[in-house]
Amino acid sequence: MAVLPILEFEEKIVETVDENPVVVIIGETGSGKSTQLSQILHRRGYTRSGMIAITQPRRVAAVSVARRVALELGVQLGEEVGYAIRFEDRTSYRTCIKLLCYGTLRYLTDGCLLRESLSNPELEQYSVIILDEAHERSLNTDILLGLMKRLVKTRSSNLKVLITSATLDGVKVSRFFSGCSILNVPGTLFPVEKLYSTERTTNYVKSSLRTALDIHVREPPGDVLIFMTGQDDIDKMVSKLEERIQNLEEGSCMDAIVLPLHGSLPPEMQVRVFSPAPPNCRRFIVATNIAETSLTVDGVVYVIDCGYVKQRQYNPSTGMYSLDIVQISRVQANQRAGRAGRTRPGKCYRLYPASVYQEEFLDATVPEIQRSSLAGSVLYLKSLDLPDIDILKFDFLDPPSRESLEDALRQLYLIDAIDENGQITHIGRTMAELPLEPSLSRTLIEANELGCLSQALTVAAILSAEITIRPTRSKAKERKRKQPFSNLPDGSGWGDHIQLLQIYESWDQADYDLNWCMDNDLQIRSMKFCKDVRKQLSQIIQKIAKGPVDVQSSLKYKKGEKDYQKLRRALCRGYGNQLAERMLHHNGYHTLGYRSQLVQVHPSSVLEADEDGQLPDYVVYHELINTSRPFMRNVCAVEMSWVLPMLKKLEKMDTNRLSGGAGVSKVCEPMKEKLMNSSTKEANDSKKPDSVDSKIRAARERYLARKAKK
Numbered sequence: 001m002a003v004l005p006i007l008e009f010e011e012k013i014v015e016t017v018d019e020n021p022v023v024v025i026i027g028e029t030g031s032g033k034s035t036q037l038s039q040i041l042h043r044r045g046y047t048r049s050g051m052i053a054i055t056q057p058r059r060v061a062a063v064s065v066a067r068r069v070a071l072e073l074g075v076q077l078g079e080e081v082g083y084a085i086r087f088e089d090r091t092s093y094r095t096c097i098k099l100l101c102y103g104t105l106r107y108l109t110d111g112c113l114l115r116e117s118l119s120n121p122e123l124e125q126y127s128v129i130i131l132d133e134a135h136e137r138s139l140n141t142d143i144l145l146g147l148m149k150r151l152v153k154t155r156s157s158n159l160k161v162l163i164t165s166a167t168l169d170g171v172k173v174s175r176f177f178s179g180c181s182i183l184n185v186p187g188t189l190f191p192v193e194k195l196y197s198t199e200r201t202t203n204y205v206k207s208s209l210r211t212a213l214d215i216h217v218r219e220p221p222g223d224v225l226i227f228m229t230g231q232d233d234i235d236k237m238v239s240k241l242e243e244r245i246q247n248l249e250e251g252s253c254m255d256a257i258v259l260p261l262h263g264s265l266p267p268e269m270q271v272r273v274f275s276p277a278p279p280n281c282r283r284f285i286v287a288t289n290i291a292e293t294s295l296t297v298d299g300v301v302y303v304i305d306c307g308y309v310k311q312r313q314y315n316p317s318t319g320m321y322s323l324d325i326v327q328i329s330r331v332q333a334n335q336r337a338g339r340a341g342r343t344r345p346g347k348c349y350r351l352y353p354a355s356v357y358q359e360e361f362l363d364a365t366v367p368e369i370q371r372s373s374l375a376g377s378v379l380y381l382k383s384l385d386l387p388d389i390d391i392l393k394f395d396f397l398d399p400p401s402r403e404s405l406e407d408a409l410r411q412l413y414l415i416d417a418i419d420e421n422g423q424i425t426h427i428g429r430t431m432a433e434l435p436l437e438p439s440l441s442r443t444l445i446e447a448n449e450l451g452c453l454s455q456a457l458t459v460a461a462i463l464s465a466e467i468t469i470r471p472t473r474s475k476a477k478e479r480k481r482k483q484p485f486s487n488l489p490d491g492s493g494w495g496d497h498i499q500l501l502q503i504y505e506s507w508d509q510a511d512y513d514l515n516w517c518m519d520n521d522l523q524i525r526s527m528k529f530c531k532d533v534r535k536q537l538s539q540i541i542q543k544i545a546k547g548p549v550d551v552q553s554s555l556k557y558k559k560g561e562k563d564y565q566k567l568r569r570a571l572c573r574g575y576g577n578q579l580a581e582r583m584l585h586h587n588g589y590h591t592l593g594y595r596s597q598l599v600q601v602h603p604s605s606v607l608e609a610d611e612d613g614q615l616p617d618y619v620v621y622h623e624l625i626n627t628s629r630p631f632m633r634n635v636c637a638v639e640m641s642w643v644l645p646m647l648k649k650l651e652k653m654d655t656n657r658l659s660g661g662a663g664v665s666k667v668c669e670p671m672k673e674k675l676m677n678s679s680t681k682e683a684n685d686s687k688k689p690d691s692v693d694s695k696i697r698a699a700r701e702r703y704l705a706r707k708a709k710k
Contacts, residue, residue, distance in 0.1 A: 004032030006040075006185050013037070013183060014044050017128075017160055021152045022180040024173050025164045028187030029338040030296070033164050034065050034132055035072065038105045041128055046160070047104060050127030055110040057138035058290055059085040060263050060270055066107035067271070084108040086435050087465075087533050110140035111435075114147075114380055118432055121384060122151065128160045134173070135165035135331070137367035137398075143377050146395050149177060150386075166338075167331045169364070176397050190341040192303075196354045204306035205233055207351045209240050212284060215302050215349075216245065217253050222301025222346070223283040225291060225339055229310040229325050234260045237286045254280050261287035261297075266525055273297050289328075292335040296342070303340040305333060307352040313371040316407035319578070321373075322626040329362040367398045374400060374408040375438045379417055382424040382660075383432035391422075392659040409658040411577040414646055415442040422658040433544045434537070436464050439622070443574025444541060452566040457541070458504045459497050459567070461534035463622055463634065465526075488520055491606040495619065495636035497571055498564050499606045504530065572638040575620035576646045580632060599624065602631040618643055 006013070006027060016023050027033035038052050046052060056062040066083035075081055082089075082104065108116075110131070117123055129148065134141055148161045163173055170182045201207040208226055215224055228234045242258050261273050276299060277283040285297055289309050309328050314321050328336075333350070340346030350357065369377075378391055392405055412418045417428035417438060424432075431441035440460040447456030489506060491499030507527060510516040517524045572579075580599065601607060601619075609615045615637075622634035 004036055005030070005187055006032040006036045009183070009185050010040050013040060016181050016183055017041065017162065020181045021159065022148070022161045022163070022177045024168070024170045024177075024180060024182045025162055025185060026168060026170045026182065027164060027166060027185040028189060029166050029335065030187035030189055030342050031166075031185045033166075033185065034061075034296075035069050037130060037162065037164065038128075039069065039073070042105060046128050048127075049158075051125055052105050052128045052130065053113060053123075053126045054105065054107045054130040054132055055113050055141065055144065056107060057110055057133055057136045057141055058263065059109055060265075060290055061133070062107045062109050064270065064274070066105075068274075069105060069107070079104075081105045082107070084112045086111060087536050110138060110144055114140055114143060115433075115435060117147065118380070118383055122155045122157075123159075124155075124157060126159070128162065130162045130164060132164050133166075134163045135168040135364075137365065137369070139368040139372050139374075139377060142367060142369045142397055143380065145173075145176065145397050149395060167335060167364075173397065187338075189338055190343070190345045192337050192341040192345070193347045194337055194350060195347060196350050196357070197352055200353060200356060201306075201351045204308060204351055205236055205240075208237060208304050208306055209244065211304050211349050211351070212241055213244055213248075215304075216256060216282060216284075217248070219302065219347075221254065221280075221282060222344075223277060223285065223297070223299040224302040224304065225297060225300045226284060226286045226304040227291070227306055227336055228286055228288060229306070229308050230288060231260075231262050231264055234262055234286045234288070241284055241286070254282055256282045256284060258284045258286065261285055261291060263288070263290060289332065291339065292332060297339070298342065300339050300342060301344060301346045303336055303346065303348040305336045305348060305350045307333070307350065307356070311371070314373045314404075316373070316401070316404045318624075319407070320624045320626050320630060327356075327361055329365045330357065331364045333357060333361060369396065369400050370398060370404075372404075373411075374404050375411040378405065378408040379412055379424075379428060379432050379438055382412070382418055382422070383429055390660045392656070405659070406655045409655055410653065412438065413653060413658055414576040414649060415439065415574060417442070418658060420652065420654070420657060422660045430544060434540060436460060436537075439574045439578065440464055441574075442576075443570050444537075446573040447567065447570035448541075450566040450570055452570060453541070455501055455567050456570050457534055457537055458501050458530075459571075461537055462500045462504065462530050464537075465530055465533050491608075492564060493608040493637075494564055494568060495607040496605050496634040497622075497636040498567070500634075501567070568636055568638055569642050571636050572620055572642040575622070575636075578621050578624070579618060579638075579643065579646075580621060581618050599630040599632055601635050602633045605633075605635050607635050607637065 013025070025033060025037070027037075034054075034056075038054050041047070041052055054065075056065065062083050062085050066081055067077055070077040070079075070081040073081060077083075084106065086109065113123075113129070123129065131141055131144055131148070134145070145163070152159055152161055166187075170184075174180050174182050197207070205228070208228070212224055212226060226237065228237055238258050238260050245256050245258070255278070257277065259273050261270065273283075273285050273287075274297065283299065285291070285300070287297075291297060305328075307328060308325050309332065310323060311326050312321055312323055337348035337350075340348050381389055381391060381394065391409065392402060409418070409422070412428065413420070415438060416425055417431055418424055427442070427445055430445055431438055434441040434444065436444075440463060444453065444456050444460055447453045487506075489499055489502035491497075491502065503522070507513075507516060507522075512531065514524050514527075517527050607615065607619065618638050618640060619632075619635050620638055621632040621636075624630065624632050
């Protein structure tokens with residue numbers, strides 16, 4: 001195996017780390033920083049006083065790099081080298097002994113390290129913390145940067161912090177850490193020829209397909225890495241490329257295999273991309289931006305860059321996420337091109353003109369902390385119980401907007417995670433210990449009080465796994481034409497959370513038979529993953545609960561309104577900030593008033609309207625996302641009597657007090673208006689309706705008029 005460039009700098013790295021508490025290491029693509037830096041420090045004795053933690057912003061990277069390092073050290077994964085990601089910790093009792101006696105290398109996601117710091121704020125088990133791939137500027141990594149800045153000053157025992165990246169602005173980070181040292185490690189990049197399109201493509205999937213086939217037919221051997229925006233595009237590309245390759249004239253070119261690579265793939269499919277191609281065979285790897293820097297795939301000579309990436313963005317003024325396909329930055333484009341020069345000179349086919357790269361691409365990607373909901377991060381900071389932390393003045397490398405922080409504080413206050421003075425509550429501390437978003441954590445706590453924790457655990461497991469267990473729409477339509485649809489439950493009219501519970505309950509009653517999943521067009525892997533997540537959540541909540549909890553795996557109970565009332569009430573308490581009102585059905589969609597606008601319930605929802613087309617006055621939702629239009633996804637009906645206590649909390653809300661800082665009182669009017677409008681309507685119907693009321697009333701009248709003509 002070739003000597004990686006970073007090994008030539010071993011003495012300089014160790015000398016710099018010995019002399020400085022914080023070091024920024026800029027290692028070019030191919031330098032070996034992710035796999036070798038931890039081993040260098042391990043050889044030089046840093047694991048004698050504690051573990052070395054290496055964080056990764058992506059779960060796939062944490063697992064794959066840990067596997068590689070364990071292989072290089074000749075140890076079993078989970079012993080000297082292990083990994084920890086959400087809902088999976090590859091360690092054992094034997095590992096813990098080795099951690100204490102001999103030290104270990106531990107790869108983990110940045111989120112896992114944050115959760116570990118809750119029980120041990122000084123992270124005393126670690127002698128070195130390496131924040132790898134920091135240029136991706138994930139939300140958790142940015143929080144960790146702020147915490148590491150505090151920790152190196154306050155921890156009683158010695159701590160070394162290394163921030164590593166291929167493209168990070170090292171001067172900016174050094175300035176943030178009071179002028180810490182910067183090391184630059186070159187990589188072994190061969191020259192890469194960049195080939196631009198003459199015009200902007202209108203369909204990057206078709207353009208990528210055409211380019212891939214041209215490479216396969218005309219270019220010498222070498223693997224091809226194709227960047228797509230997401231799983232849907234990857235699936236299309238893999239299917240079309242396999243079909244077109246099979247239709248090529250036999251003997252006209254070498255064999256080929258097509259492999260997908262994205263975060264939702266099971267581990268056994270992810271590792272296939274790290275195995276070399278068979279003789280006289282070319283590999284096509286179709287990947288998301290996970291392959292830009294987080295993972296290195298050897299053998300790539302050709303890169304096809306579509307110029308786009310799928311990005312989630314949160315608008316705190318509307319509480320809405322959008323999942324947008326946006327242009328990449330110049331940093332990302334250069335990272336993608338660099339993947340073609342690892343083993344020999346390569347080519348990067350950019351499916352956009354050079355003028356677009358120069359004039360339209362941003363210099364660097366917008367940090368996630370500036371385009372995400374911050375409720376979970378603010379809850380974490382509050383739970384650290386540091387008296388001098390003012391959330392609105394916390395030391396971030398790139399601060400989020402004040403509006404985003406205020407939005408997070410409001411969310412936490414409404415679900416009882418913090419009190420009116422911004423102090424974390426007992427409920428908030430329990431929420432912070434659960435590896436869930438705040439709404440689901442609060443739901444579980446309320447469910448335990450109401451005696452429906454077992455059911456709430458199921459719903460939380462399904463939603464936190466970030467997968468859907470409903471049949472696909474295409475399969476549903478196909479089956480509808482041929483035969484009656486499957487016997488999947490319908491949510492009893494109360495909505496999607498109840499249906500998710502009922503589906504899992506049906507599987508439980510079928511003794512978790514995998515054939516039952518197949519018969520109902522449900523993904524076996526997804527269902528099994530939900531079951532595993534539920535089991536782990538059950539173990540976590542039993543560990544942290546002070547009183548008795550009921551987390552039985554069996555879900556036997558009767559169907560009906562009363563059986564779901566407690567669960568719906570728990571959901572209302574958990575989703576207190578995610579409330580919408582005044583709904584009806586018109587023009588084929590469920591439509592509702594939300595923050596002075598009309599938003600529609602996603603067409604896949606099972607929430608039912610009454611015979612007049614009127615839906616419940618109040619619902620809670622899991623996610624508000626703007627795709628083709630604003631949609632609420634995973635919606636559940638709730639009662640007015642459950643909503644009123646939350647409305648009362650809005651009467652005196654001061655974001656400066658919630659933050660932990662002092663200042664002039666500032667009542668949170670936007671959020672107050674959102675919910676208080678509904679309270680006013682209930683209390684005094686004689687008041688003049690607002691614009692949303694008028695639109696909804698007009699829509700309902702049109703619906704009833706059409707119904708009368710039938």
